Amino acid sequence: MLTRALIVVLAILNVGVASWWLLRSEPAPATPPQPATGVAELRWLPGGTDAAAVAQTSAATPTEALHEREAAPSAAVAATEAPAPATPPPAETAPTANAAPAVAAAAKPAEPVAEAPAVAKPAAEKPAAPPRCVALGPFADRAAAVAAQGRAGSLLGPARLREQPAASGSTRYRVLLPAAASREEAQATVKRIVAAGLSDYYIISQGEESNAIALGQYRNREGAERRIAAVKAAGFQPRLVASGDAGQWWLEGQLAAGSEPKQAQQRSGAAQQRSLECTRLR
Missing domain, CATH: 3.30.70 (Alpha-Beta Plaits)
Structure with missing residues (x-):
């Protein structure tokens, strides 16, 4: 009974494998590698020399045919590519006359660089006194x-x-003409004062200022200075005398x-x- 079951299973497997083999599709051909930019594309055309090569390949063993198929595209691509010109090696320059001194200078030990002396900073200026x-x-x-x-x-x-x-406010300012040598001379000066149109005058008759002519007394200096200016304009030379708490x-x-x-x-x-x-x- 077991033997019959095994025979049936093997028969079913054989039928399945035969069906898969008959119904399977052909594998898609492998896409050839794309050539680099600027290289002509190589395409296989049936017939001619390529057809004869295919016939010879089919007569060979499967392993040899596979190697020949892989070598054919590579040979065709190599035939189509033009060899790039080789770059000529750079010409060797002859040593110049200055080469020996340069080598000697390079071999000479470098002399130590002398450090520049530090510049002394100027002393800070003292601020000006107020x-x-x-x-x-x-x-x-x-x-x-x-x-x-x-x-x-x-x-x-x-x-x-x-x-x-003055703190007390009792200062007085007098305008005086210098004392004359005599009373007569003082009277002659008074006549000239009257002729000049000036008033408010008198002759001092006693004291240190005897025969001097007083031309006014003022409480503030400004008034006295205005009087002096008017007397000077008339042709006289008065002076200012402060009295009291000057x-x-x-x-x-x-x-x-x-x-x-x-x-x-x-x-x-x-x-x-x-x-x-x-x-x-x-």
């Missing part, structure tokens, strides 16, 4: 302050004169670089010197 200002005085009148300014000279930079009025004059300015307040005080002849803010001079 300006200092000073007030010198007091002076009895403007003329004395002007004279002190001339004596101070270059020790004081931009300077100005400042009058400090004001004081001060010389204010900026000290020159490198100078000291004591030096400016001594040169100007001032009795005192005071520190002053420079912003007050602007």
Whole structure:
């Protein structure tokens, strides 16, 4: 019973293999490798010399036929490709006359490079000292302050004169003509004053200012200076005299670089010197 079953199975397998062999399709021919760019493509055409080669190949053994088929495309491709011209080797240049010195120079040991001396950095500049200002005085009148300014000279930079009025407010300013040599001469001067159109005058008859001519007395300096200007315009040379608690004059300015307040005080002849803010001079 088992033998019969094996025979039936083998018969079925034989029938299946025979059916597969008869119904199988031919294998697709292998795609030949694509030639490189710029190389002519090689195609196989039936007939002619190729047909005779195929007939000879079929008569050979299967192994030999396979080797001949693989060698045929390679031989055809090699026949169609043109051999590239070989690049000629570069001509050897003859050694020049400078070759020996160059070799000698290369063989000579390099001399040590001397380091450049370090450049000394300049010392940092010291910041400029702030300006200092000073007030010198007091002076009895403007003329004395002007004279002190001339004596101070270059020790004081931009300077100005400042009058400090008396605290009590009792200062009086008189305009006087210098004392004449005699009473008659003083009277002759008065006639000239009247002829010039000036008024408010009298002759001082006693004291140190005897025979001097007073041309007015004022509470403020501005009024006295206007009177002096009018008298000078008439051809006379008056002077200003402060009486009572007269004001004081001060010389204010900026000290020159490198100078000291004591030096400016001594040169100007001032009795005192005071520190002053420079912003007050602007």
